[in-house]
Amino acid sequence: MKITFRKKTLVRFSLCFLVFSIVIIGLLMWYTTKKHRKEETHKKLSQFDSRPHLVLGVLTPHTNINFRDGQRTTWISTIRLLHDELPFRITYKFLVDKPTNDTILENKKYDDIVFLNVTSVGRGVRFGEKLYVWIKYIHEKYPDASLGAKLDDDVFLCVPQVFQRIDQFKSPTLYYGWSHGTGCSVDIDKRVDEMFVVLGKDLIGRIAKRRYCVGEKCKPSVDLIDTDYGGTSIGSWLSIYNDVDHQPDNYRIVQFGRNHEQEMLENIKENFCSRYVLNHKSPVEVMKQLHEYNKPGATLQTGYVGAVTGKLFSGDVVRTPFQRILTSNKTPVGISDNMPTCNNWAVVTTIFSPSKAVQYIASLSNWCLVIVADTTTPSEETYLPDIVTTTADLKRIKYLSVKEQIALYPLLSDVISTKHFGRKNIGYIYAIHHKANVIWDFDDDNYGTVDLNDFKSDIPFPHATVCSGAQSILWNPYPYFGVTETHTWPRGFPLQDIKNITTVPVICKSSDSVTLGVVQSLANEQPDIDAIYRMTRDAPFNFSATRKSHRPFVLPRNTFAPINAQATLWLAPAFPYMALPISVNGRVSDIWRGYIAQYFFHKKDIRVAFSSPYVIQERNAHNILRDFNAELDLYQKCEQLIYFLSSKDSTTISDLVDMYKELYARQYIEQFDIQFAEAWTQTLANITTSL
Structure with missing residues (x-):
């Protein structure tokens, strides 16, 4: 009897275990398939989205679920809401040292955690390793990423302001954030603080391909030496390069150390995100408050939602410009080309083939013409044959390519993005540089x-x-x-x-x-x-x-x-404006x-x-x-x-x-219009002095 009972119990246990195993395997297969499909869907969708890809990583201890939820319900929710309106396609992940039961369950719910599986755990211990693992992860998992970033879980991002700001500076060698030290060079003392750091694609690739190293046998010029802290580690890693596009933004980023809580709280006001792009050392309640101030439609909070009239723009002072604006290291020099000078210049920017209006101006022998090209304008070889009929025409008709704009007026070109009507400003400078007395400012x-x-x-x-x-x-x-x-x-x-x-x-x-x-x-x-x-x-x-x-x-x-700017004649006394x-x-x-x-x-x-x-x-x-x-x-x-x-x-x-x-x-x-005004003024002063 006892043997039979034991056999039945064993059989039942075996069956239960088998069923349990099948269920677990099924769930794992379902989860893996679901994740794979999600990744495939993401890849397919990204093929139709031409915006640059920005990957954010939020470093967080496994115990800080309240901070993670605080970010999910504030600025991360705004990223989702404004997804199609932002200048970047954005992926975010929380970075946890190692998995725990709680974080595994949390990741099943949100699918937004990356487990770094680093050798050291805790604050101020091998942060360089954590950053290296994350940078390498971006390089391998997101090869299409134009930019990668790391931030702390107590940072509040003003969305969309922070991404509009980064969009102004984006480059393959970008190194952006709140900086320690002064100057554009980079080393262990002059570096971006690790609480928020953005790297361009080229720098991500360079770091990912080097060897992470701890110990006395490390070679600073070759290896990635860990200083225990992320900011100083990256500063050391990048110090060997002379092309790092270091962009300190200390006037737009609020960075507080410990024991400055009261000062930080006094800074939290309704217009915060019109002045700054992020706040460091943000408790969850501060994140929520800033989110209320800055979320889409937040202006309704300043009045009664049920009001029967709208709110008028006042034109009053509501924010303060920052003293240091123009951060480009480009020179304002205007370099002369071989084009003859001319009294009467016409300036146009276009993305189309020569229009009737452009052909007409090109036919007038008493006018010189500069066509300010953009990246989508037909090439010079395609464009000019439609308006140039004689060799003499080449002495008064100039196709100003994007490459030439950068070479001749680097500072101004640096602050005006391509695919932008503002490139026309470079045409005005070109005409002034070539001794214009009048400028015909026209549309095509x-x-x-x-x-x-x-x-x-x-x-x-x-x-x-x-x-x-x-x-x-x-x-x-x-x-x-x-x-x-x-x-x-x-x-x-x-x-x-x-x-x-x-x-x-x-x-x-x-x-x-x-x-x-x-x-x-x-x-x-x-x-x-x-x-x-x-x-x-x-x-x-x-x-x-x-x-x-x-x-x-x-x-x-x-x-x-x-x-x-469609049909306007400007005379020399007005050129500076x-x-x-x-x-x-x-x-x-x-x-x-x-x-x-x-x-x-x-x-x-x-x-x-x-x-x-x-x-x-x-x-x-x-x-x-x-x-x-x-x-x-x-x-x-x-x-x-x-x-x-x-x-x-x-x-x-x-x-x-x-x-x-x-x-x-x-x-x-x-x-960034203040940056532009400074670049315009410096370039204009340079070319008029040379004249």
Whole structure:
């Protein structure tokens, strides 16, 4: 009986064990298959996403699940929410020294943990090994990654601000973060703090291919020596290279050591993420607070959600620019090429084959033309044969390739990304460098040009202006030139004033001598009007004015009107203010430039003239709703900008860099426009000195 009972028990136990084993094996196979499918799906999706890939690793002790959950529910959740809008395709992982039962279960739930399986565990012990293992993991598991990063689990990232910031600096040899020491060289003392460090693809590859080493037999010039701390380890590893793109960002990154908790808490305010890109030593409650301030739609928190009206842009100072802005180590030098100098230059940037407008300018023997190419512009060999017919044409028509832009004007090229309308700024510099007296600033869909004989600088010309006694700081030039619509306005004119009859000038004739800075030609067929106009009124249309019937309209001193970059003649006194801001949309940039330039014109009594149409705009394909979205800053901020520029608050602004800092503080532009203004000013000073 006992034997039979034991046999039955043994059989039952064996069956249970077999069933249990089958279940476990099945679950493992299911999990492995699921993970494999997920990886395959991720690979397939990444093939259709051309954005650069950024891989983030968060180093965390296995016991810090509260910090991991704090990051998952704050800035990581924002990454997921804004996934399609960020400049990078982002992968994140938590980095745990070794697996434990709790972290294995946690990883089954979130599938976001990498177990480093390092030899040493704990704080301040072989952090170099942990970083090396993670960098090698990126190199092997994510070969498509353009950038890799490591951060601590008490760091809060401002999303999208931090990724927009990194996008400005991205390069294969990037070394970015909060830096110890000063200078751009890298060593154990001058290095990025390990709490947040970003490396470019080339540096990741170099480190991954070297030997990690601990002990007396290590060779610093060959091996990766572990200093116990990650920051000093990487500083040592990178010290052997002379091409490291070291980008300290101490003014945008908040780094606190121990015993500074009160100072850190005082820094947590609603505008934190408009000033900074990350906060170090963030308790979970601070992460949650910063997330509330910065999450998409957070502006609703400043008022009642049930309110029946929106919030107006104020134009008040809400943030502070940082003293050290331009971090590029490029020289501002402007190098002359073999192109002859020329008095009259036309500047255009395009990604298309030569348009009718470009062909027309190229055919005028009294004009020189610079085509500012971008990475997607047809090559010089393809482009020039359509507009160059004689050898003499090559002495006045310049195809300025991206390679030449970098070689001739390295500092300016460094701060303006490719595939960006702002590359046109390099064309202005090129024309000024080649002794331009006038620059025709035009788009490739605006056919025609101003007749220079109508605006000779040494001869007073008959013009119209506002009769004395009229009181307005803003004028709408369109009604003077003859339109059939009741209310017509140019792009960049404040919407609040389109029905304000006091902005329609009462015209008086004049032959007084004036110093012209800009002549804005109106355009027929497709005038420069905003998306609201196109969606609500009749367009296209023509102005009834001609050069014979209407004199040019000259703005009085200390008044404003919008001018564009589509069909505008700039004269030498205005050249320093031609810079197009690069941190706003192209449909906003030229309007901002125009208002900024007029501020400086008023100080020097330089005038702006509007002329009857010299050009016909044969408009390239546009989506009006996209134009509407691109122009939102114009609708919301134009009036406030004009009133600021004409107020006492602006009277102390002395140069373009100061102006850009003020406009950044008031949220008209972003921080990297200050870098651009510095690069523009330095390059302009260099080339004009050489002239």
